[in-house]
Amino acid sequence: MHDAIRYVAIGDSFSEGIGDDGAVPFPGWTGRLASGMARELDADVSYANLAVRGRLLAGVLDGQLDVALALDPAPTLITFCAGGNDLLRPRFDVRTLIDPLERAAAKVRDRGIRLALLSPADPSAGLPLGHLINSRGDAWADAVADLADRHGLPFVDVSRDPHLKRAEFWSADRLHMNPSGHQRVAELALHAIEDGPAPTEPAPARTGPKRLAEELRYYREHVLPWVQRRVTRRSSGDGRSATFPDWTPVR
Template identity: 75%
Template sequence: MSDPIRYVAIGDSFSEGIGDVGDATGAPALPGWAGRLATGLAAVHPDAPVSYANLAVRGRLLAGVLDGQLDAALALDPAPTLITFCAGGNDLLRPSFDPDALIAPLETAVERVLARGIRFALLSPADPSARLPLGSLINNRGNAWAGALGDLAQRRDLPFVDVSRDRHLGRAEFWSDDRLHMNATGHQRVADLALHAIADAPAAPEPVDARAARARLPEELRYYRDHVLPWVGRRVTRRSSGDGRSATFPTWTPVRSTPDH
């Protein structure tokens, strides 16, 4: 039997798996790209016991991920063998966004994880800018953050999945109704990209371009009412969608070797 794989994800709503409600076959037992990655790891390594934990919580800034979730990940017993980090997407929506100021504490965290003999993989956040207000600003900041993450990964020889600049994931068919979180199709593509980078699995298949019809005015008005205005309200009142929430898989969960999607 191969060595056990104990994989834990840390991050924000993207790693938590928001938007992945499943496809026609139903929601997966381990939703989100991180859960789908865990299932993929079990399929690629059928002789290795695979366990999964997910400490990501929606709305978290990078500092909260490093200060709270990383400590919890390193405190798991037995210790993890793999940690994925994906955060910064909420930070780049803040006026004070500075990639250099964010990358410094992350590099310190990388050193801490590697010193424990644990693999550490980086992912850039998904880029929802194509269909959002202020999309150009979000895209430019996302590219800057992805570049900083890529440089860090190269310096430290870490697996890196550049989700932000994937040439397919900007398309509408990968996103849920709120246009901010990926749907099941988007999460599965990210899982495939991560499995290739982390476990040397075959490259993710090229998706078919199924361009959606242009949104009509009533649909746009409904989107702003149901999704944009509540988001603005949280910013004004300094609330987070993750307030009061805790991790969905805080302890080790055995992973089946057959995919759930």
């Protein structure tokens, strides 16, 4: 039997699990990863999730990391995935983001805690200005991968998974993954972090033309509210707190 695992996730909406409305005890790829570790490793797993939607990378490091390190008993594993919201801002600079992440990685290492890094999921295929978002995402994935390599950390390159750009893995807002997307990320993470089974290969993609009415509804229901939040400097995470702030047993 594997040693007991105390796993805490920090990050933004991706790690919070937005878009996963599947019938699982712990939604989102982080919760599915916790369940996968309990199942595949025959381990006693405790799970906490401090991620909050809308958070920029600085907000994750400043507002969640110390809380994660202060959990009692201490975590044995932390996953970090952030930067996706930074990619969508007018100003984006990789060095400004990677330096504080490197300091955070050293802080976790000095506490004797395992840290796994993930690149954010890449929604660019379905979004306006997708080419810009894709190029920024590649630059960020390269920087995180290099940091992980230099520090000997597990790295899950979600943004460049060959399947996850397909529409069937994304929810209606095209910005957050649906249950199928979260499940695939959980499988990728379990394989990279705990040497779990190789992820299941998805069925061939089904494609079809986008209908004008659907596109107009998408812009009205999802793009315009997002723009309004940017203009008014509001975040979808304003007033929200962590979904699993304390250790919860995973059966």
